[in-house]
Amino acid sequence: MTQAFLPNRQQNKRSESEAAILRAAEAVFAEAGFGGATMREIAERAGLPKTNVHYYFATKEELYRRVVSDIFEIWLQAASSFDEASTPAEGIGAYIDAKMDLSRSHPDASRVWATEVMHGAPIIQDYLETTLVEWTEGRMASIQAWIDAGQMDPINPRYLMYMIWATTQHYADFAHQIETLNRNTPMSDAQWDEAKATVRRILLRGLGIAI
Amino acid sequence: MTQAFLPNRQQNKRSESEAAILRAAEAVFAEAGFGGATMREIAERAGLPKTNVHYYFATKEELYRRVVSDIFEIWLQAASSFDEASTPAEGIGAYIDAKMDLSRSHPDASRVWATEVMHGAPIIQDYLETTLVEWTEGRMASIQAWIDAGQMDPINPRYLMYMIWATTQHYADFAHQIETLNRNTPMSDAQWDEAKATVRRILLRGLGIAI
DNA sequence: GGAGAACCTGACCGTTTGGTCAAGACTTTG
DNA sequence: CAAAGTCTTGACCAAACGGTCAGGTTCTCC
Numbered sequence: 001m002t003q004a005f006l007p008n009r010q011q012n013k014r015s016e017s018e019a020a021i022l023r024a025a026e027a028v029f030a031e032a033g034f035g036g037a038t039m040r041e042i043a044e045r046a047g048l049p050k051t052n053v054h055y056y057f058a059t060k061e062e063l064y065r066r067v068v069s070d071i072f073e074i075w076l077q078a079a080s081s082f083d084e085a086s087t088p089a090e091g092i093g094a095y096i097d098a099k100m101d102l103s104r105s106h107p108d109a110s111r112v113w114a115t116e117v118m119h120g121a122p123i124i125q126d127y128l129e130t131t132l133v134e135w136t137e138g139r140m141a142s143i144q145a146w147i148d149a150g151q152m153d154p155i156n157p158r159y160l161m162y163m164i165w166a167t168t169q170h171y172a173d174f175a176h177q178i179e180t181l182n183r184n185t186p187m188s189d190a191q192w193d194e195a196k197a198t199v200r201r202i203l204l205r206g207l208g209i210a211i
Numbered sequence: 212m213t214q215a216f217l218p219n220r221q222q223n224k225r226s227e228s229e230a231a232i233l234r235a236a237e238a239v240f241a242e243a244g245f246g247g248a249t250m251r252e253i254a255e256r257a258g259l260p261k262t263n264v265h266y267y268f269a270t271k272e273e274l275y276r277r278v279v280s281d282i283f284e285i286w287l288q289a290a291s292s293f294d295e296a297s298t299p300a301e302g303i304g305a306y307i308d309a310k311m312d313l314s315r316s317h318p319d320a321s322r323v324w325a326t327e328v329m330h331g332a333p334i335i336q337d338y339l340e341t342t343l344v345e346w347t348e349g350r351m352a353s354i355q356a357w358i359d360a361g362q363m364d365p366i367n368p369r370y371l372m373y374m375i376w377a378t379t380q381h382y383a384d385f386a387h388q389i390e391t392l393n394r395n396t397p398m399s400d401a402q403w404d405e406a407k408a409t410v411r412r413i414l415l416r417g418l419g420i421a422i
Numbered sequence: 423g424g425a426g427a428a429c430c431t432g433a434c435c436g437t438t439t440g441g442t443c444a445a446g447a448c449t450t451t452g
Numbered sequence: 453c454a455a456a457g458t459c460t461t462g463a464c465c466a467a468a469c470g471g472t473c474a475g476g477t478t479c480t481c482c
Contacts, residue, residue: 050470167377228459263461435471
């Protein structure tokens, strides 16, 4: 069915179709959740017959799993800045900025992730228990080191991580509510910059980090 | 069908059945979203035949709307402390505490709300545009008054509201993820207190409010 | 150019869904 | 106790769902 080595032309077609399906699936899953999404809708948005979608992804669950794990990769990569920084102002500040940028560039991804977790992570529980646990403990250790060096206030790094995730992802997950409260207008670039600066400022000052 | 004035005994039965259905519905909608929830499942959890559920709530959408608007009421009432306070330390601090308590006592409610908003608020858009807009502007005015009085740092009250909502609701919406990261153990009372204190401390200090 | 693999698709299927219906049981009221 | 309203229920239905299948088309490689 799926061959490891394909000629160029077919490989392009495959990746194009797959990519179109994945894009459509991300949007539909984000809007309707796993249960509310239909393969019909995904196929239509991808511009393909439903049967063709099943050619690339045998089941709805397989497609969903692929969408969610792609998102997971993006999330993890957003934190590279964390380790390259020597001061908490740089490290935490850059992480906040990176997460805020992701909330604007990939809001659907954030919503799919949020829905999956809210429903008990039935599909990606194994990722949570392994990769996310390890990743989180690594970042917590970095924060603890800054605390031990007296570079920021002593707080439990765990609850700081949650605060950063919550505040930044909120702008993706609750974008519709935010837009409604903004006179039914999407946030402008200026508003976005102000929101980003406000989040950054309050968090850093709240941690006793000079800015 | 539904009578305004019923004898006591029947009124009790009605309210009991309705309440059981609403409880079950909140849990099922929280777990599966609107699309993934089934009337069968809701009926089973309420301990009633499916037909009986339809006797009280004609359609799935009507039941859902009732669940969501009940939640909306709870949310709004959580902010009474806001206006009764004279200092931002009291007002904002008490609001954070109240929202954190709600995240622990009514996590399903928060998850249903989050799912509804994430999917574009197809059912309760009118609430958002009227009640929530008014309510939010009222609280923003209170915050602005504290800023003008020099009692806290000058930040845009709007983005502060979002931060408070995000950080507190995160503990309900992402409870499953938090539990997984906590060695698959629900947060203990002590951990909860620490999380609450951390959120409160970081936000208040971040706003330049002495604590 | 022909064999074989990869890709595409319309028709179809069993299951589950939200919702209906008609008939029976219980409660209240005269 | 009987009539009227309220509540409960098993059987049923059309529609929509995820998924299958067999047959056709396109591409690559020898």
